[in-house]
Amino acid sequence: MLRLHVTDFNLQHTLECGQAFRWRREEKGYVGVVGDSVWKVSQKDSTLTVESDPPASEEEVIHYFSLSSDLRKILTPLQGDSVLAPAIKEFWGLRILRQDPWECLASYIFSSFNNVSRISTLVENLSGCFGTPVGVNGLGQYTFPTAERLASLTPKDLRPIRPGFRDRYLLETAREVAEGKFDLEKLHRIKAEEAKKTLLTLPGVGEKVADCVLLFAYGRMDAFPIDVWVERALRKLYFHGRRRTFRKMQHFARKKFRGAAGYAQEYLYAYVRKHLET
DNA sequence: AGCCAGGCTAAGA
């Protein structure tokens, strides 16, 4: 068991903001599968407790929760914005995770034209059917299936999951990754623009999904995913209720939020999901 | 019951 002293960190906001799909609430804390390990995490004040099986290192925990980044320093410039200020205050401590690129990519392929609760169900069922069991006392915990595993499947095999039209997007993308035609590791090393362009070549991956992967798996803080909620937020809070084209919204966000665009997006998203429902 | 969801693709202006 690990105990970490954490500052500027809120576990609930971080895990419930919808960036990751495999965490579920337990009596006290959350249970999820990270890589090949089951994690049980809880927070009391500035103490983060992590029980994992097989055990994860402190470095892995720090990496996953982005605990080494200086959140205060990142958010301070954003707080000058009168729209973001209350959102940042309310969700203070929300950190952008560093998820596994393949799991993140596959999960967000499932996200298109879908709602959060069903995305979670899809990801959970996919893992249950095609992942491998993990954790001795985790009971019914499964890893997220590898690209290789999924590449061996047909849409028919996915039927029990009921992913709808997204089935072939997932399988074709899995094939490209498994066959080495698409190098997820390389995305760490190339420029953001290049990385996005590369992601856009994958079936089922458009601007929004690409931005999510860049932000939630690769820590590219200049990525600004625009979904229906963020579009609504921008329109209502920045554009006086008027529509803007996707490209204009992107340009606006990049210019306004710079290298903290990813965090601006997440706090906006959390804020509108809570206050702008319907 | 019926609307809508962390969009993408293809086609057409």
Added chain:
DNA sequence: TCTTAGCATGGC
């Protein structure tokens, strides 16, 4: 470059 239809499915 922008707009639009169609999409499988189930949550609410």
